[in-house]
Amino acid sequence: MPVNSFDNYPMSWKPDKKALKRPFYYSIASLLEQDIINGFLAPGTKLPPQRELADFLDLNFTTITRAYKLCEFKGLIYAVTGSGTFVAPNAARSITISTDKITDCIDLGFVASFEQTNGIVAEIIQKVADKRYLEKLLNYNDPTGIPHQKTAGLNWMDSFGIHVDQEHIAIVSGAQNALAIALTALFEPGNRIATDLYTYSNFIELAKMLNIQLVPIPSDQFGMLPNELEKQCCQTKIHGIFLMPSCCNPTTVMISDFRKHELAMVIRKHHLILIEDDIHAFLTAGMISDYQQPMFNLLPEQSVYICGTSKSICSGLRVAYMVYGDALRKNILQSIFNVNVKTSSLDAEVITELILSGRAHEIVSQKKQLAQSANDIYTEYFPVSKPVGHPLSFYRWLSIQEHHDAVQLETDLKMRGIRVFHSDRFLSGQTTPNKYLRIALSSTNSLDELKMGLEILKQYLG
Amino acid sequence: MPVNSFDNYPMSWKPDKKALKRPFYYSIASLLEQDIINGFLAPGTKLPPQRELADFLDLNFTTITRAYKLCEFKGLIYAVTGSGTFVAPNAARSITISTDKITDCIDLGFVASFEQTNGIVAEIIQKVADKRYLEKLLNYNDPTGIPHQKTAGLNWMDSFGIHVDQEHIAIVSGAQNALAIALTALFEPGNRIATDLYTYSNFIELAKMLNIQLVPIPSDQFGMLPNELEKQCCQTKIHGIFLMPSCCNPTTVMISDFRKHELAMVIRKHHLILIEDDIHAFLTAGMISDYQQPMFNLLPEQSVYICGTSKSICSGLRVAYMVYGDALRKNILQSIFNVNVKTSSLDAEVITELILSGRAHEIVSQKKQLAQSANDIYTEYFPVSKPVGHPLSFYRWLSIQEHHDAVQLETDLKMRGIRVFHSDRFLSGQTTPNKYLRIALSSTNSLDELKMGLEILKQYLG
């Protein structure tokens, strides 16, 4: 038995050899998990290399590989060949963003959707309640949507550039629900999905829950970098890619049309499944001159296009349209049955009526006006020399220099009466030197309240 | 290199050695999957033992283990130590039961819920549409349900024996949605859940999609056998158990109160998470003298109790109540955010109003009457000497002697104009010698149509 003295060796983590029970790999993973969750190992900490730790514990290094893998699966750590293994930025906490339990706080965190327009929806609900065929909406029939509801959806997406038949669209219960369906339908645990380095935190949490690994890809002002995507695809098996082309959450970046074509080429070459979350299409198509079409049209056979109505029409009625290529159809329908059985035809009917009556467009133009005002107010408080990202975005991405402790910063601001989210929440992988805040503009009860919130923020950041 | 001639050896499956590419385990699994899906290997076929196939292919036997495991994960095969590895009963097909695409057929397959009562629901929708606070139902707030809606839910479940506070109940989008949330929240891919040998086929499909393995446990007329459960728990790591105590779908068995206590003891001892799908509580509590309480009350800290309203109140409004112990709360809420964000407060409000106005109870008694009539009709066609299972069940479990080809039987009957489901669809694991049909009584447009369907069935079975 080799006798080593590693006491002087600089290992960031030394599990208690005596605490190990068989199976070793499992025992090591548990100890590591504990130490991360208890905060003994801070995010970013480099763990001992597999071979070092193996020597220290008198084990084969692949046993450490196995233990590390278990923790990586849970999103606690991430590994880079050649560099080492590190504690993940959001290892010890859930980064899910929801409206649960916010009290006495101006909310610049959660991105709502200017709920002032819901009066119109209430009117339409009354209209739907008086329909002769109301009773027909209350059974198990048409699990993917009643034909006329699907037609209305296609109608709605027509100006975005989506044109498919009834067999390739389904109504589901909101965009997040669509993401859950897409991931469970089309991916296996352990699969890898490429995403922007900063991406939608509820997508990160969903992937974590389903044990799907995210591979962060760098971007520039036109969107994800195709050569970086290409590099990752060659390096390791990537199964899919998640993009929000019309307005990335949280960075507000819009993918340029030329960039869409470049990315599509890489995606096609490597047979990735594209999940295109186009929840902001209503703010972009017909508004931004560079907008030509969704990426779905470039890759119809290997894409899922998701168009939620929560941001554009009404957040409380959980309705989204899912559009997919024929090759993906069977699996997606299966997952819809498994996860939802169906989406309430009543909710879908209200959205349908809103679209067909033209009131949905009325809501959209009101929301756009509100977004314009909110963005104007934001620019007063935080002027920028050169505007970046979507001009009507419901949130902004504010670069901050200091205040590097993400959790502390969020807590400080909450104590001052506002809720905002630090960029670390949106990290799909490694930590980065640049730090930001995402400032939601669409969740306060009024524009005055928004001003108050921004004032507090500006004073705090000094 | 050993030179063998296995041509005379009786191996049920001999992959083409030359077709193998590295990695071998993956290549073997793909070939096996193809041969199962193409029907070359029928359900029940015994595959070559790991060591035999390894010798044949000049590989180590654990490489075959790995290949088999991959297929087992996908639900294509199952393995029994000592006996061998077999092609799964439902390997090559989806057994999901839905209403999609049924045409010109009397439906005795899908279990609907006597949709004749939906007129009452339509009335209540009109009442809800006139509420002053309608607009307040249309935002992102209260993702787990508005307090008064939760209270109504607790109210509804009071007579079933459920008594918890607001923090331990959430409103989700139907019972199947609750199952999806429970499985993603509380289990990992590869975990094992004990179920009845015959169980709800959409649960089987859901587990398959999430790579959760089901371990079938034998039952008798009082429910699952505790000593068999105990045996399996000792043999292999089991993480959870799925039960439908009030009326097992498809067998109509009700778990006796003494059996609930016996099972609870085993579940507690082995720290299983109990998923209790009590969708039929409304047919059982207060009706069946043996009913005392849900199993949740015996194991509150390690249970999820699911009470869907689709069968009892209205199928088209997707609302279910999820009740859980404190230890499970955090994970369940996380999964609710990940999968649903929230359930439409409009739908929840309609169910709430139905409960509070007393109309829900009116619906239930109508449905019970319809169920009584339907069961009476069924008994005329298929009399039984000694009644088994729930007397008011919405479906019956008919033992059949011949007609052993499940797919053929279903197809034959469809050609004769009725849809029914063969027991093989409900098998959570191995094949069994006994065969049944599940006959839904609650899906025809009228009781006359039910009679017509049963008549066709009776003639066919001779």
Added chain:
DNA sequence: AGATTTGTATCTTTACATTTC
């Protein structure tokens, strides 16, 4: 630029548990 560091993927070895006969 090439050796070193570090992680990944696959296959093999070993020990063992259950069922069958």
Added chain:
DNA sequence: TGAAATGTAAAGATACAAATC
């Protein structure tokens, strides 16, 4: 009843690929 058949679980060996210095 105990040897043989069969599957399971964990750990080790080998080859390799990318990043670092």
